[in-house]
Every structure is written in C-alpha cells, then in structure tokens.
Amino acid sequence: MISSTLTTTSSQARPTYASHGTGAIRAWLYIVALLVAALVLVGGATRLTNSGLSITEWKPIHGVIPPLSLQEWQEEFALYQRIPEYREINQGMSLDAFKSIYWWEWTHRFLARAVGFVFALPLIIFWIKGRIPPTLKPRLVGILALGAVQGGIGWWMVASGLSERTDVSQYRLAVHLTTACVIFAYTLWVARGLAPHSRDVPPSADSVWAAGGIVMLALCQIYLGGLVAGLDAGQGYNTWPLMAGQWVPDGLLAISPAWRNFFENAMTVQFMHRMGAYVLFIVTFIHAAAALxxxxxxxxxxxxxxxxxxxxLQAGLGITTLLLHVPLGFALAHQMGAIALLAFAVAHARGLKGTYEFTPTRRVKDVF
Structure with missing residues (x-):
C-alpha cells in the first residue's frame, strides 16, 4: 500500500503549492521557523551565561517593556536579590553586571513574544481571507496551541529556580528545549508539505519511515543535550573517546533508585548523550548507504x-566543545548545528513523503 502510494505520487502530475495559492503561507511558516531557531539559540546563550533567572516575574504583556529609568532598574535588581541564585552565587553583583544578564533573558522573552505575534496575526489574516485549505487549518492551529503551551512551560521552568534552587530544574529545561524544537520541526514539516518535491521514486517503500525515525532520534538527542546543559554535565569528563579513563566509566548508577541517574547524575547524562550521538551516526550512515x-x-x-x-560534522563539533571545556562560542555553534541538523532531517523526511495534495473539501493523502 505504501509502495504503491509512493510510486503513484512520484509518477503522476501533482498540484504544487502555487496552484493552491499557498506560497505565501509557506513563506510565512519558514519565517516563523527561522524565528524559532533564533529563539532556541538565544535561549542557549541565556543558559550558558547564567542569565535565565534575572527576570523573576512573568508579565506576558507589560514585560515587553524593559526598565527605562534608574529606579526601574533598581526595582528589577531588588527582585533578583531575593532569590537563592543571587544570595548564594552572585552576592555583591553590581547593577551593571545585573544588566548584562537581564538583557539576555529579556531578549529571549522578547523573541518568544515576537514568534507568537508573527504566527498569530498572519494566521488570522489568512483565515479570514479564506486562503487556508480546510485540512491545513488543524495543523496551523496545532502549532499555535503548542506555542501557547511552550510559554507556560517556559515560566514553569523559570519558577523552579526562584525559591529553593540556584538554577532551573534540568527536567524542565530539557522539556522546554525539546518542545521548542518540536514546534520548529513541525512548522518546517508543514511548510515543506506545501512545496514542490523531487519526482524521484524514494529508494524503498520504507525510506520515509527510516527518515522519520532519524528525526525522532535527533529530537531525543536534543532532549539529552538539554539535560547536559541543565546539569552543566559538559564541564566534567572533558576527554574523548574515553570518559574518566574508561570506555564505560564507573559510577553510572551511583544514585538510588537507578532511574534517577539518567536524569540527575552528570556522568550518566553525559554518557547517554555520547551514546545517543553514536547511535545517530550509525543510523544515518546505514540510511545513506541503503539509499545509495x-x-x-x-x-x-x-x-x-x-x-x-x-x-x-555535528559530532566533531560536540567533541571539540567538550575537549575545550564548553566555551560559549563553540557551545552555541554546537546548538546551532543541532537545529540545522534537525531542519535538514525534517526536510529530508518530508521530501520522501511528497507534496500535500488538496481538494476543495479534503486532502487526498497524507495523515500528518
């Protein structure tokens, strides 16, 4: 069934995005995806500069305006001075030093608001003008809903570091990062479905499932990277290929119960991130060899x-970042590489699946 579908869609003339008037929608979604990628990158810089707890209140509307006077800056600084991060780590920080971390977090939140605005306003306009095919509407509404949930996850993450901890929960950080990447990936998936694709027959009927599996592996690896960042696990065991002088280091299950090691033990989390990279390397090699x-x-x-x-290339960049003890520039390059890799994996998988085909009342094929 799958094989016949792929062969049919590759050999018959298929409607393109232009014939449905969805070229503008496709361009808009690419812009949204680009903004989400920028948001993820700034979020990484916010984490690496320990800036994420500098704004201690969630003001979805009023928060878009930064402090504009010395008094307002002092008020924001006073709020920061109440949390454990200031008392236990940054005691005695100057106002100028506070401003430097504040601007990272403000920029991150500003970009998040910008993504919401850039997505919601055109969506309303396209919807009112009847430019959106009926079966595309649930996908766009789904992206909007994910964005709203992500805003709540962001504050849920920040709140974990405001009362007892001196940083945010690595669990919540990893969820926040992964959700952002899911939004990014699905936005690209929908946009690519509106574009003309190669009419080459896929190497096999199962190629699309293999490519989709690679996307899932990339997302899992990003989740593990979020745990590494949340635990500062990259700051230790800065050797490769051995870790702590061993292929499989002692202490991977030092915490009880054992399952907690996979989320709370810095050694185990880094080890799992390494193993995830090896798995992704092997799987993509097999996928490429089979395709050839x-x-x-x-x-x-x-x-x-x-x-x-x-x-x-991404694996090499990750190894270099580790060996150099995670300098800011290399760490951000590694995160940017992860986003680029995810984007290409999504585009590759969507290309194997083919272009969306719409009719006036329903879409002919494709369940995603």
Whole structure:
C-alpha cells in the first residue's frame, strides 16, 4: 500500500503549492521557523551565561517593556536579590553586571513574544481571507496551541529556580528545549508539505519511515543535550573517546533508585548523550548507504548522504566543545548545528513523503 502510494505520487502530475495559492503561507511558516531557531539559540546563550533567572516575574504583556529609568532598574535588581541564585552565587553583583544578564533573558522573552505575534496575526489574516485549505487549518492551529503551551512551560521552568534552587530544574529545561524544537520541526514539516518535491521514486517503500525515525532520534538527542546543559554535565569528563579513563566509566548508577541517574547524575547524562550521538551516526550512515545502494543518483540518496555528513560534522563539533571545556562560542555553534541538523532531517523526511495534495473539501493523502 505504501509502495504503491509512493510510486503513484512520484509518477503522476501533482498540484504544487502555487496552484493552491499557498506560497505565501509557506513563506510565512519558514519565517516563523527561522524565528524559532533564533529563539532556541538565544535561549542557549541565556543558559550558558547564567542569565535565565534575572527576570523573576512573568508579565506576558507589560514585560515587553524593559526598565527605562534608574529606579526601574533598581526595582528589577531588588527582585533578583531575593532569590537563592543571587544570595548564594552572585552576592555583591553590581547593577551593571545585573544588566548584562537581564538583557539576555529579556531578549529571549522578547523573541518568544515576537514568534507568537508573527504566527498569530498572519494566521488570522489568512483565515479570514479564506486562503487556508480546510485540512491545513488543524495543523496551523496545532502549532499555535503548542506555542501557547511552550510559554507556560517556559515560566514553569523559570519558577523552579526562584525559591529553593540556584538554577532551573534540568527536567524542565530539557522539556522546554525539546518542545521548542518540536514546534520548529513541525512548522518546517508543514511548510515543506506545501512545496514542490523531487519526482524521484524514494529508494524503498520504507525510506520515509527510516527518515522519520532519524528525526525522532535527533529530537531525543536534543532532549539529552538539554539535560547536559541543565546539569552543566559538559564541564566534567572533558576527554574523548574515553570518559574518566574508561570506555564505560564507573559510577553510572551511583544514585538510588537507578532511574534517577539518567536524569540527575552528570556522568550518566553525559554518557547517554555520547551514546545517543553514536547511535545517530550509525543510523544515518546505514540510511545513506541503503539509499545509495537502492537509489543511486536520486535526489533522495544525495540528501541522505548530506544528512550523514551533517551528523558527522555535528559530532566533531560536540567533541571539540567538550575537549575545550564548553566555551560559549563553540557551545552555541554546537546548538546551532543541532537545529540545522534537525531542519535538514525534517526536510529530508518530508521530501520522501511528497507534496500535500488538496481538494476543495479534503486532502487526498497524507495523515500528518
């Protein structure tokens, strides 16, 4: 069934995004995805500069205006001085030093608001003008809903570091990062579904599922990266390929009960992140080799090879970042590489699946 569907859609003339008047929608979604990628990158910088707790209140509307006078800056600083991070780590911080971390967090929140505005306003306009095919509407509403949930997750994360901890919960940080990447990936998925795709037959009927699995593996690796960041796990065990002088270091299950090690033990979390990278490397290598064997010369095979090379480059960047003890520039480059890799993996998988096909009342194929 899958094989016949793929063959049919590759050999028959298919409507393109232009024939449905959805070119503007596609461009808009790409802009949204770009803003989400910028938001993730600034969020990484906010974490790496320990700036995430500098704004201690959640003001969705009024919070868009930063302090404009010395008095307002002093009021914000006084709020920060009440939390454990200031009392236990930054005691005696100057107002100027506070401003430097405040601006990172303010920029992060400003970008989050900008993403919401840039998505919601055009959505309303396209909807009112009848430019959105009926079966595309649930997908766009789903992205909007995910964005609203993400705003709540962001504050839930920040709140974890305002009363007892000196940083945010690594659990909540990883969820916040991964949810942002899910929004990014699904926005790209929908946008790519509105674009013309190669008419080359996929290497096999199962290629789309393999490519989709790679997207899931990339998201899992990003989640593990969030745990690494939340625990500052990259600051230790800065050797490769051995870790603490061993292939499998002692102490991976030092915490009881054992399951907590996979979320709270810095050694175990870093080890799992390393293993995740090896798995992704092997899987993309096999995927590329199979694509070349079954569909040499096709667009899909070339993209599979590029995807593997991107994974190899990202792995090398991660190793370099670790060996250099996580300098800010390399850490941000590693995070940017993860976003770029996820984007290409999504585009590759969506390209194998083909272009959305709409009718006046329903979409002909494709359940996602």
């Amino acid at each position: 064997w079954l569909g040499a010369g096709t667009t899909h095979a070339r993209r599979a090879v590029v995807l593997f090379l991107m994974v190899a």
